[in-house]
Amino acid sequence: MTDKGLSMEPYKGVRDFYPEDMAIFRYITDTMRQTAELFGYEEYGASVLEPSELYRGKSGDEIVNEQTYTFIDRGEREVTLRPEMTPTVSRMIAAMRRNLPMPIRWYSIPNLFRYEQPQRGRLREHWQLNCDLFGVNSVEGDAEVILLASSIMRAFGLTETDFVIRVNNRKIMNFIISDYLKLDDSIGKKISRIIDKKEKLPVAEFKKMVTSAIGEKDEILLTLLESKNFEEFVSHLPKNETLNIALQEMRTLIESLENKGVRNVQFDQTLMRGFDYYTGIVFEIFDTNPKNRRALFGGGRYDNLLSAFGVEPLSAVGFGMGDVTMRDVLETRGLLPKYKNPAYLAIIMAEQQCLPYASELTRKLRADNVAVSMDISGKKVGDQIKAADKKGIPFILVIGDDEVKSGNLKIKELATGVETVISDEKLSAFFKK
Amino acid sequence: MTDKGLSMEPYKGVRDFYPEDMAIFRYITDTMRQTAELFGYEEYGASVLEPSELYRGKSGDEIVNEQTYTFIDRGEREVTLRPEMTPTVSRMIAAMRRNLPMPIRWYSIPNLFRYEQPQRGRLREHWQLNCDLFGVNSVEGDAEVILLASSIMRAFGLTETDFVIRVNNRKIMNFIISDYLKLDDSIGKKISRIIDKKEKLPVAEFKKMVTSAIGEKDEILLTLLESKNFEEFVSHLPKNETLNIALQEMRTLIESLENKGVRNVQFDQTLMRGFDYYTGIVFEIFDTNPKNRRALFGGGRYDNLLSAFGVEPLSAVGFGMGDVTMRDVLETRGLLPKYKNPAYLAIIMAEQQCLPYASELTRKLRADNVAVSMDISGKKVGDQIKAADKKGIPFILVIGDDEVKSGNLKIKELATGVETVISDEKLSAFFKK
Numbered sequence: 001m002t003d004k005g006l007s008m009e010p011y012k013g014v015r016d017f018y019p020e021d022m023a024i025f026r027y028i029t030d031t032m033r034q035t036a037e038l039f040g041y042e043e044y045g046a047s048v049l050e051p052s053e054l055y056r057g058k059s060g061d062e063i064v065n066e067q068t069y070t071f072i073d074r075g076e077r078e079v080t081l082r083p084e085m086t087p088t089v090s091r092m093i094a095a096m097r098r099n100l101p102m103p104i105r106w107y108s109i110p111n112l113f114r115y116e117q118p119q120r121g122r123l124r125e126h127w128q129l130n131c132d133l134f135g136v137n138s139v140e141g142d143a144e145v146i147l148l149a150s151s152i153m154r155a156f157g158l159t160e161t162d163f164v165i166r167v168n169n170r171k172i173m174n175f176i177i178s179d180y181l182k183l184d185d186s187i188g189k190k191i192s193r194i195i196d197k198k199e200k201l202p203v204a205e206f207k208k209m210v211t212s213a214i215g216e217k218d219e220i221l222l223t224l225l226e227s228k229n230f231e232e233f234v235s236h237l238p239k240n241e242t243l244n245i246a247l248q249e250m251r252t253l254i255e256s257l258e259n260k261g262v263r264n265v266q267f268d269q270t271l272m273r274g275f276d277y278y279t280g281i282v283f284e285i286f287d288t289n290p291k292n293r294r295a296l297f298g299g300g301r302y303d304n305l306l307s308a309f310g311v312e313p314l315s316a317v318g319f320g321m322g323d324v325t326m327r328d329v330l331e332t333r334g335l336l337p338k339y340k341n342p343a344y345l346a347i348i349m350a351e352q353q354c355l356p357y358a359s360e361l362t363r364k365l366r367a368d369n370v371a372v373s374m375d376i377s378g379k380k381v382g383d384q385i386k387a388a389d390k391k392g393i394p395f396i397l398v399i400g401d402d403e404v405k406s407g408n409l410k411i412k413e414l415a416t417g418v419e420t421v422i423s424d425e426k427l428s429a430f431f432k433k
Numbered sequence: 434m435t436d437k438g439l440s441m442e443p444y445k446g447v448r449d450f451y452p453e454d455m456a457i458f459r460y461i462t463d464t465m466r467q468t469a470e471l472f473g474y475e476e477y478g479a480s481v482l483e484p485s486e487l488y489r490g491k492s493g494d495e496i497v498n499e500q501t502y503t504f505i506d507r508g509e510r511e512v513t514l515r516p517e518m519t520p521t522v523s524r525m526i527a528a529m530r531r532n533l534p535m536p537i538r539w540y541s542i543p544n545l546f547r548y549e550q551p552q553r554g555r556l557r558e559h560w561q562l563n564c565d566l567f568g569v570n571s572v573e574g575d576a577e578v579i580l581l582a583s584s585i586m587r588a589f590g591l592t593e594t595d596f597v598i599r600v601n602n603r604k605i606m607n608f609i610i611s612d613y614l615k616l617d618d619s620i621g622k623k624i625s626r627i628i629d630k631k632e633k634l635p636v637a638e639f640k641k642m643v644t645s646a647i648g649e650k651d652e653i654l655l656t657l658l659e660s661k662n663f664e665e666f667v668s669h670l671p672k673n674e675t676l677n678i679a680l681q682e683m684r685t686l687i688e689s690l691e692n693k694g695v696r697n698v699q700f701d702q703t704l705m706r707g708f709d710y711y712t713g714i715v716f717e718i719f720d721t722n723p724k725n726r727r728a729l730f731g732g733g734r735y736d737n738l739l740s741a742f743g744v745e746p747l748s749a750v751g752f753g754m755g756d757v758t759m760r761d762v763l764e765t766r767g768l769l770p771k772y773k774n775p776a777y778l779a780i781i782m783a784e785q786q787c788l789p790y791a792s793e794l795t796r797k798l799r800a801d802n803v804a805v806s807m808d809i810s811g812k813k814v815g816d817q818i819k820a821a822d823k824k825g826i827p828f829i830l831v832i833g834d835d836e837v838k839s840g841n842l843k844i845k846e847l848a849t850g851v852e853t854v855i856s857d858e859k860l861s862a863f864f865k866k
Contacts (some may be wrong), residue, residue: 005743040776040806310438343473372472
């Protein structure tokens with residue numbers, strides 16, 4: 001508390017949503033919601049508070065300790081503000097494993113917290129659409145989820161040249177690291193992280209890091225990573241049955257997506273995705289905007305996550321799509337809608353004695369489902385009109401003694417200045433069309 | 434973590450929302466949202482994390498320390514999971530005091546946290562519609578907000594005999610306590626809390642508590658509290674100009690609400706409402722269900738809250754309406770809708786070779802905005818139909834070789850068993866009507 005009173009700032013790294021920001025948030029989440037539901041995905045939800053142990057086994061203690069909001073409650077329970085939704089949805093599915101008919105299509109738009117230094121596009125709190133398909137252990141499941149991700153991008157007005165869908169398969173990469181290069185677990189993890197950074201590093205520096213991590217095996221790996229397309233990549237690999245299944249899955253996936261009209265798909269052997277829990281395909285939606293080429297969001301298959309709850313594993317594939325990133329992309333491309341006040345009409349009183357008439361008119365309009373804001377501030381008419389305009393209310397109606405007597409009302413559209421005279425009986429019908 | 438794996442329970446006192454619960458939550462919040470927007474209220478939002486100091490000055494340290502989730506972040510900042518929305522909305526309005534055209538009509542549906550023992554209707558986390566009107570310092574503002582609260586109840590299908598709106602005015606009660614009975618501040622606070630409990634206590638016990646708190650002045654107060662209606666109550670009060678204004682406000686409010694069609698209003702001199710910050714009218718929506726008479730939610734006028742931020746005060750009136758309470762009321766009265774899957778149609782494949790046809794059909798339907806769930810589980814047809822039924826998908830379509838060849842499709846409505854044969858070209862039109 002300063003001398004001047006309490007601070008008016010929100011907590012560091014989180015956002016206040018004034019109505020114009022909230023409208024954008026609503027547009028983004030409504031578009032996500034509508035598209036997910038078009039695919040038959042059902043919405044679920046949960047609390048932002050979760051027992052901390054949920055994040056321990058899987059992500060490694062580092063994430064729980066360093067990057068989350070974790071605290072002890074008054075009952076000595078350790079709790080965490082969820083940093084991602086996948087552990088929660090896995091917990092919920094595990095609890096109802098036997099009662100939910102498969103396949104399960106679920107989505108949610110939770111807020112997530114990360115404890116990190118706020119920066120552009122990386123806040124401490126963001127919202128994230130999560131879509132997951134459970135109980136389909138086939139490439140067709142992978143294809144559906146990628147199609148859904150792509151359909152949401154298209155629903156926002158983005159075209160297939162605006163983004164590329166990069167795909168890879170953990171099975172292929174695991175084969176290369178463990179079976180082909182025969183790297184042990186810790187070196188395998190290290191090289192995975194290096195591979196993931198290839199695009200961001202200068203060529204020489206990347207090579208140096210690879211060599212320093214895996215020594216003389218570097219050439220085999222570099223040749224694979226530098227392959228220009230899937231078939232060239234395959235040509236550098238040995239013959240192996242397990243590998244062959246994974247390679248065939250990749251071909252089937254790309255073909256299936258093409259059949260569904262998704263052609264902006266690219267195999268990318270450097271795509272790893274952060275989480276340890278992925279077991280099959282991984283994918284990433286990549287922004288091709290020349291000014292800001294970057295990964296927007298992604299997902300993949302995680303078939304083993306339920307086993308952490310002591311229940312039978314269940315195949316699963318899904319993705320998460322953040323609101324901050326999407327707002328940024330849509331803003332850059334001019335794809336966000338203009339703010340509109342929820343009210344169509346501002347009723348403005350020229351004299352206070354018009355109140356009963358204005359109230360009754362307002363009541364009737366609302367009963368007919370016309371959204372009305374009635375100005376009861378008692379300010380001057382001119383100021384009331386200015387306020388309506390600034391708030392983005394499209395139509396105004398000034399009520400004075402003449403209007404009360406005659407029932408003839410003059411509706412004015414503020415954007416065009418067009419005035420329409422109409423009897424009070426017909427006012428609802430005017431706004432219904 | 435148990436031997437069997439991680440716990441599948443959510444954190445104590447919070448809820449998991451499986452799709453059927455989420456659909457109810459959505460129904461409740463959508464109804465709130467639509468009604469608020471019909472009145473021209475604009476949606477805003479903020480993070481659940483707030484600096485703890487926001488709750489200190491106003492509610493007294495007790496609330497921050499005992500009843501909230503408060504912790505220290507890694508940057509030594511004290512943060513709280515918001516227990517109510519009014520301090521947040523006041524903070525946001527204060528920050529933009531000069532840029533927002535008055536009057537301001539805002540609503541939000543935030544989640545709120547309280548640290549207390551979970552019990553029926555009182556969880557550690559709930560969601561609450563908050564509607565506030567700023568910049569209208571008149572009874573007409575009070576009336577609008579109460580009308581909005583009443584309209585939301587009506588939008589849920591509740592009638593005016595299902596609930597009563599109890600109203601009181603802090604100015605009247607302050608006059609009685611400070612000016613008429615001349616009680617000092619601490620006794621005044623104590624007696625306010627006792628008055629608030631009148632309805633819940635046996636008559637004798639209540640009288641004893643009043644006498645023990647204020648001694649020989651008890652009779653004056655008890656006479657006032659036992660008055661059967663507003664005019665009887667007024668007849669026991671002394672003549673005083675300030676009091677008179679407050680009494681006149683009460684008459685105007687009840688009259689204004691009656692003119693707006695709200696007749697289930699009752700003056701209730703025992704209604705105090707918990708928060709210290711109220712400065713004028715207070716009100717409460719009271720459930721008249723004989724099996725469960727109780728206060729559902731309420732609100733009031735708070736004209737001084739912005740001064741805590743060192744800016745000019747601003748008149749404000751609003752209310753909060755919780756989702757747990759409303760769900761309970763609507764459930765008891767059978768007013769909740771039946772669950773519906775977002776998909777209208779489940780496409781079921783009899784043979785896997787029908788996949789390309791089924792995919793293309795699905796794509797076309799979705800392009801026409803028909804929500805479709807395609808079963809790609811590879812299970813037996815009978816099991817796929819059972820799963821669709823259990824998920825609440827109203828229509829099914831089984832695709833086999835015959836359908837692929839002929840393009841004649843048999844749509845079955847599961848609830849009625851009615852089958853319709855239709856060509857694949859006309860399928861979208863069938864669902865559009």
